Amino acid sequence: MKNKPAGLYIHVPFCLSKCAYCSFYSSSSLHLIDEFTKSIPREMAFYKNIFPSFDTIYIGGGTPSLLSVAQVHDILLAIHFNFQIHLQAEITMEVNPGDASQDYLQQLRALGINRINIGIQSFDDTLLKFLGRRHSARSALAAVEAARAAGFENLGMDFIYGVSGQTMDSWKQTLKTAVDLCAEHLSCYQLSLDKKTPLHQRYLTEGLSLLTEDQALDYFLTTSQVLTDAGYTHYEVSNFARTDSLKSRHNMKYWCHTPYLGLGPAAHTFLDHQRWWNKSSVEAYLKSIAGEMKPQEGFEKLSLEQLRLEAWFLGMRTKDGIDLAQFKTSYGCDLLTDKKPIIDELIRNRLVELTERHLHPTLAGMAVADSLALI
Amino acid sequence: MENIRNFSIIAHIDHGKSTLADRLIQFTGVCNERNFQDQMLDNMDIERERGITIKSNAISLPYRAKDGKDYILNLIDTPGHVDFSYEVSRSLASCEGVLLLIDAAQGVQAQTLANLYLAMEHNLEIIPIINKIDLPSADIDRVLEEMDSELGLDPDTHIKCSAKEGIGIEEILDAIIERIPPPAGDSSNPLAALIFDAHYDSFRGTIIHCRIFEGTVKNGDIIRFMHNNATYKVEEVGHFLLTRTKREKLSAGDVGYIIAGVKTVADVRTGDTITNHDRPCISPLPGFKEVKPVVFASIYPIASDDYQDLADSLEKYKLNDASFIYEKDSSAALGQGFRCGFLGLLHLDIVQERLEREYDLSIILSVPSVRYRFTLKDGKVIYVDNPTHYPDPAEIEKGEEPYIRAAMMLPERYLGTVMKLCMEKRGVNSNLSYTGPGRAELSYEMPLAEVIFDFYDRFKSVTQGYGSFDYDIIDYRESNLVLMDILVNGEKVDALSQIIHRDRARSRGLLACERLKDEIPRQMFKIAIQGAIGGEIIARSTISAFRKDVTAKCYGGDISRKRKLLEKQKAGKKRMKMIGSVSIPQSAFLAVLKSDND
Ligand SMILES: Nc1nc2c(ncn2[C@@H]2O[C@H](COP(=O)(O)OP(=O)(O)OP(=O)(O)O)[C@@H](O)[C@H]2O)c(=O)[nH]1
Numbered sequence: 001m002k003n004k005p006a007g008l009y010i011h012v013p014f015c016l017s018k019c020a021y022c023s024f025y026s027s028s029s030l031h032l033i034d035e036f037t038k039s040i041p042r043e044m045a046f047y048k049n050i051f052p053s054f055d056t057i058y059i060g061g062g063t064p065s066l067l068s069v070a071q072v073h074d075i076l077l078a079i080h081f082n083f084q085i086h087l088q089a090e091i092t093m094e095v096n097p098g099d100a101s102q103d104y105l106q107q108l109r110a111l112g113i114n115r116i117n118i119g120i121q122s123f124d125d126t127l128l129k130f131l132g133r134r135h136s137a138r139s140a141l142a143a144v145e146a147a148r149a150a151g152f153e154n155l156g157m158d159f160i161y162g163v164s165g166q167t168m169d170s171w172k173q174t175l176k177t178a179v180d181l182c183a184e185h186l187s188c189y190q191l192s193l194d195k196k197t198p199l200h201q202r203y204l205t206e207g208l209s210l211l212t213e214d215q216a217l218d219y220f221l222t223t224s225q226v227l228t229d230a231g232y233t234h235y236e237v238s239n240f241a242r243t244d245s246l247k248s249r250h251n252m253k254y255w256c257h258t259p260y261l262g263l264g265p266a267a268h269t270f271l272d273h274q275r276w277w278n279k280s281s282v283e284a285y286l287k288s289i290a291g292e293m294k295p296q297e298g299f300e301k302l303s304l305e306q307l308r309l310e311a312w313f314l315g316m317r318t319k320d321g322i323d324l325a326q327f328k329t330s331y332g333c334d335l336l337t338d339k340k341p342i343i344d345e346l347i348r349n350r351l352v353e354l355t356e357r358h359l360h361p362t363l364a365g366m367a368v369a370d371s372l373a374l375i
Numbered sequence: 376m377e378n379i380r381n382f383s384i385i386a387h388i389d390h391g392k393s394t395l396a397d398r399l400i401q402f403t404g405v406c407n408e409r410n411f412q413d414q415m416l417d418n419m420d421i422e423r424e425r426g427i428t429i430k431s432n433a434i435s436l437p438y439r440a441k442d443g444k445d446y447i448l449n450l451i452d453t454p455g456h457v458d459f460s461y462e463v464s465r466s467l468a469s470c471e472g473v474l475l476l477i478d479a480a481q482g483v484q485a486q487t488l489a490n491l492y493l494a495m496e497h498n499l500e501i502i503p504i505i506n507k508i509d510l511p512s513a514d515i516d517r518v519l520e521e522m523d524s525e526l527g528l529d530p531d532t533h534i535k536c537s538a539k540e541g542i543g544i545e546e547i548l549d550a551i552i553e554r555i556p557p558p559a560g561d562s563s564n565p566l567a568a569l570i571f572d573a574h575y576d577s578f579r580g581t582i583i584h585c586r587i588f589e590g591t592v593k594n595g596d597i598i599r600f601m602h603n604n605a606t607y608k609v610e611e612v613g614h615f616l617l618t619r620t621k622r623e624k625l626s627a628g629d630v631g632y633i634i635a636g637v638k639t640v641a642d643v644r645t646g647d648t649i650t651n652h653d654r655p656c657i658s659p660l661p662g663f664k665e666v667k668p669v670v671f672a673s674i675y676p677i678a679s680d681d682y683q684d685l686a687d688s689l690e691k692y693k694l695n696d697a698s699f700i701y702e703k704d705s706s707a708a709l710g711q712g713f714r715c716g717f718l719g720l721l722h723l724d725i726v727q728e729r730l731e732r733e734y735d736l737s738i739i740l741s742v743p744s745v746r747y748r749f750t751l752k753d754g755k756v757i758y759v760d761n762p763t764h765y766p767d768p769a770e771i772e773k774g775e776e777p778y779i780r781a782a783m784m785l786p787e788r789y790l791g792t793v794m795k796l797c798m799e800k801r802g803v804n805s806n807l808s809y810t811g812p813g814r815a816e817l818s819y820e821m822p823l824a825e826v827i828f829d830f831y832d833r834f835k836s837v838t839q840g841y842g843s844f845d846y847d848i849i850d851y852r853e854s855n856l857v858l859m860d861i862l863v864n865g866e867k868v869d870a871l872s873q874i875i876h877r878d879r880a881r882s883r884g885l886l887a888c889e890r891l892k893d894e895i896p897r898q899m900f901k902i903a904i905q906g907a908i909g910g911e912i913i914a915r916s917t918i919s920a921f922r923k924d925v926t927a928k929c930y931g932g933d934i935s936r937k938r939k940l941l942e943k944q945k946a947g948k949k950r951m952k953m954i955g956s957v958s959i960p961q962s963a964f965l966a967v968l969k970s971d972n973d
Pocket residue numbers: 386387388389390391392393394395414426427428429453454455456506507508509510536537538539540
């Protein structure tokens with residue numbers, strides 16, 4: 001685990017406006033972006049000795065595309081200054097379609113960003129409006145075109161399904177459009193609503209409803225079917241890649257207990273059985289950095305049992321599943337003996353499959369990954 | 376000695392014993408207003424939550440009587456529920472008198488009689504008290520009539536009281552002093568102290584609750600437990616005031632505690648006599664009647680790693696519950712555990728809850744059973760209280776089950792429904808008499824198994840709470856018995872097996888399958904539940920598959936949040952036992968016996 005190259009995540013917690021379904025913390029105090037950009041390199045200094053090198057970098061948010069090219073430049077420069085970055089590193093930045101002018105994207109490409117993840121969510125304007133997104137389907141298409149023109153060969157797109165008013169046909173249409181655009185990577189999330197969100201309120205007052213279990217399953221299986229037919233690999237519950245090498249290498253680190261360093265407000269870090277996370281408010285984060293303090297808010301040391309649980313539930317979310325021998329070495333548990341009766345039963349019910357070295361969920365199993373997690 | 380009085384408060388359940396104890400405590404001023412709380416002596420959480428007394432509790436009250444003299448009144452509050460009658464009988468062995476409470480609205484009830492008989496067996500002075508006279512429905516004349524006709528007590532000896540309103544308290548205190556004799560015994564004789572209870576304190580070890588009948592015990596004495604001659608040096612003696620309060624010595628007539636660094640918990644036995652090692656008494660005190668458990672079930676730790684922990688905890692628990700017995704046992708489905716005996720299902724329920732609360736254990740109980748008797752073809756007679764030990768059917772000559780005589784007191788208007796219930800429960804040889812206008816006393820002979828499992832609740836509900844019930848075991852009677860096994864997903868779960876009457880098998884099998892269907896949460900695959908006699912399936916039900924959280928999210932590096940959520944859900948499943956591929960919740964094992972009607 002330790003000698004696998006680590007991943008670096010930079011969290012940019014600013015958004016121009018709040019999407020109606022979003023329960024993440026994000027700040028609209030855009031005047032703080034400048035100080036934020038200057039603080040990130042100072043935070044790097046705390047960790048440069050314990051995280052010498054990275055082979056993935058992910059600038060996420062929030063809305064990282066609110067950063068100017070110069071600000072992205074400064075951050076990348078600091079990264080290269082503090083850490084060693086592999087030559088073939090995957091360097092991703094999330095982009096809001098509304099911010100994706102060709103000029104902007106071209107300059108990002110020139111800075112070394114080689115993967116763009118666009119938060120498209122839907123190609124249906126009514127749904128985009130309903131979700132409170134600030135872009136249109138047209139601008140999403142334009143963003144994709146601009147990214148291609150800027151030379152990006154690795155484009156990820158995020159989508160949401162299960163939105164009130166959406167039909168299976170319109171969802172299939174959205175998927176078809178993405179396929180036609182040759183997206184290298186697709187993340188398809190089912191809408192879930194936190195009680196605090198305005199959209200939840202709206203669902204309540206207007207008597208709207210989320211998908212039933214059966215509908216959700218239908219959407220999940222259809223999504224998988226459509227994309228697999230189009231040649232994609234369904235490699236994680238919500239994620240699809242056009243080829244194996246186009247999987248999100250950075251996200252894979254989260255799912256495989258590979259170390260990662262998270263910088264910026266609310267970012268999480270994992271290293272050697274330890275996980276810590278930063279203060280989520282921008283102000284508190286900036287204050288810590290200004291005071292030469294690590295902006296950490298919480299810390300935990302994971303017990304073997306906790307690691308085991310994580311490895312199990314994460315494994316049950318990915319197509320590759322769990323490497324049994326490695327599971328045994330890393331977590332001291334021989335799954336096939338310790339959980340034999342239930343695993344046999346799951347196999348009989350075609351929820352998991354056993355290959356030579358791996359125990360992995362079937363599609364039906366992936367659909368209920370959370371239930372598998374609890375066995 | 377002259378100024379000591381030892382007495383218990385006894386009554387039918389809910390007639391106000393603990394409330395009266397509160398008033399006596401307050402009146403004698405042991406407790407100031409600030410420290411006072413209702414049901415002062417019900418000091419276990421579980422007693423307060425359920426509003427019933429489970430254990431007898433002793434307290435010493437200093438009191439200056441009208442004659443100007445100072446007295447020590449050793450009061451023992453006792454439980455009213457049948458399942459805890461062993462607590463009552465042990466308390467009575469330490470007393471010279473009792474306050475017998477009768478609810479002015481409810482009148483004489485089954486445990487009023489049962490407890491009165493217990494007191495009479497011990498030759499105790501009885502002070503009848505009519506409680507709850509404040510109630511609008513109080514009918515004192517009727518109660519006086521019943522005292523005479525049903526209890527055979529002189530109605531002139533009664534005291535009227537409202538424990539709630541504090542009426543009659545001083546009169547009761549005076550009666551205690553005037554009417555209950557002081558303890559006999561001589562403090563210069565060799566020590567003879569009766570152990571009537573004990574509990575384990577993690578700082579001090581075993582704390583012995585005892586009544587001194589003869590002699591004196593003090594710090595530094597070497598004492599001896601007469602049943603096994605183990606000796607210990609006394610570290611502390613004292614009284615039970617609101618808390619343990621040290622004293623220099625305890626002498627004949629006193630009720631109090633002894634701490635003697637007893638580390639071997641098993642040395643302390645309720646009913647044993649403690650004497651002085653250097654100057655022993657000649658013979659032990661009579662002790663207590665042996666406890667006769669009527670319901671048996673096995674206890675298993677949910678995690679098999681916790682077996683040793685369970686073993687240690689049971690040993691300590693037993694100190695404080697003399698009516699609980701246990702021995703080693705094992706199950707193919709649940710592993711190593713203990714076979715335990717209980718005085719009833721409420722007792723079983725309380726034991727389970729106390730073990731979980733006081734010892735932080737997660738346990739599973741097997742389906743409870745009574746003790747059956749089998750005569751085998753070779754003439755051997757065996758008793759079986761554990762379905763796992765059911766003999767080979769081909770070897771059985773005759774099966775018998777225990778019968779009881781149930782004594783029920785109820786208003787006449789409920790006779791019809793109660794008789795119907797008793798017949799449904801295979802009751803025979805009924806006997807009906809009228810004890811007063813509109814009041815009936817009904818008795819039936821019934822199989823114990825039918826009575827223990829849900830009779831009591833149904834009886835209470837059909838009589839709308841106006842009926843009371845008591846029983847005595849009478850004999851064993853021949854019965855066509857079979858062993859019914861339960862298979863969950865094709866696998867036999869021995870802890871769910873039951874011994875039952877053949878005529879009942881199909882309906883009980885169905886009931887068990889239905890109950891399990893309700894209790895076992897849906898899992899990721901379909902589960903078949905079957906009831907079987909030998910190889911023959913007689914009942915079945917199916918739990919359909921349930922797969923939840925389709926495509927649940929997990930994004931970003933915040934894996935902890937997701938894990939914590941799962942940990943929480945897993946903790947919710949902690950009280951489940953994985954048997955084969957199926958998680959079975961603790962509650963399922965007891966639910967099997969519950970009937971449709973409740
Ligand atoms: N009205 C009225 N209610 C009373 C009186 N004495 C007790 N009660 C109520 O009767 C109920 C039962 O009282 P407890 O003192 O718990 O009865 P108990 O006899 O100790 O009950 P167990 O220990 O479970 O057998 C409580 O709700 C009391 O408040 C009384 O004098 N008048």
